[in-house]
Amino acid sequence: MKKIKLMLAFAACGLISQQAISAASWELTSGSNTSPVYGNGRTFTPATGSDPSSVNLTVTAFSATGATSNATSSNTGRNANDTIETAYLSIYTPSAGLGVVNRDGSNTASVAVNSSTGTDANEYVNNGSEHAMDNNGRSDVMLLTFTEQIALQSLKLGWSSGDSDVFILAWSGAAAPVGGITSQLNGKTFSQIAADTASDPANGWRLIDSLSNVGVNTTNFNTSAPVYSSYWLIGTGGFNSAATGGGVTSGDKNSSNNWIAFGSTGASYDYVKLAAVGGSKFTPPPPPPGIPEPGSLALAGAAFLGMVGLRRRKAAA
Ligand SMILES: [Ca+2]
């Protein structure tokens, strides 16, 4: 009887679903700004010691520069009117990391490099004060595309100036979005991409977190009940889901814990460069050796019941 109890206890352990969590990080501090073009991508391999060591990350940049007006700090309609376009993903070595130079810096199809000719005098690659990912004027974002589904769980800013609020969204729609993932950004507004909610997870981008005053530290998020996705969006400021208005905010809150609108007292623009991200991949563990297969489990159960029956009959006799 003792032996059978032990077997059943082992079997129960084998039936409990377990998850094996691994950890990987990607350093985003190598590259150059030669020949900049809008819509460029930069691919990074996992840092030494990462597990898994084979998941690559490609980062691209976007900004809501699609409207012809509203390029400055006037924020009426900022989320509903400004449509998202590709931008230039800039890089600042050796330690600051990735920035975003958006299309407001140039009147032509060329990326503004040494000075701006466009509607925003500070969006240019070399020394422009908005060559970071920022939300002064427009809302810049970075799209992170991993070759496998990852729970993005940390980020490190290599540089920030002024304020450093950051939001994180994960794509929770189809694994292979129709038209590719960029079709879920290009031509849409931030209000439109905020349509997803926890109760409607198939709809698209879901807010994972809005982090306040990150600074040049490694900051963790998405740790309890982690969300896994191949596609992640990181932007500056805070983010409202559709349920709370939809779109990018200053990331700053008033004493009533409500977002302060851009341009209002207490709202600060955020300027950051992204130096590293970290995450984990869900890997189901192999079954431990020596645990009976479900088939033999059923046999053990039948044997146990048979023995109980035998004992009962003996007791009754
Ligand atoms: Ca910028």
Ligand SMILES: [Ca+2]
């Ligand atoms: Ca800007």
Ligand SMILES: [Ca+2]
């Ligand atoms: Ca802040």
Ligand SMILES: [Ca+2]
């Ligand atoms: Ca802010």
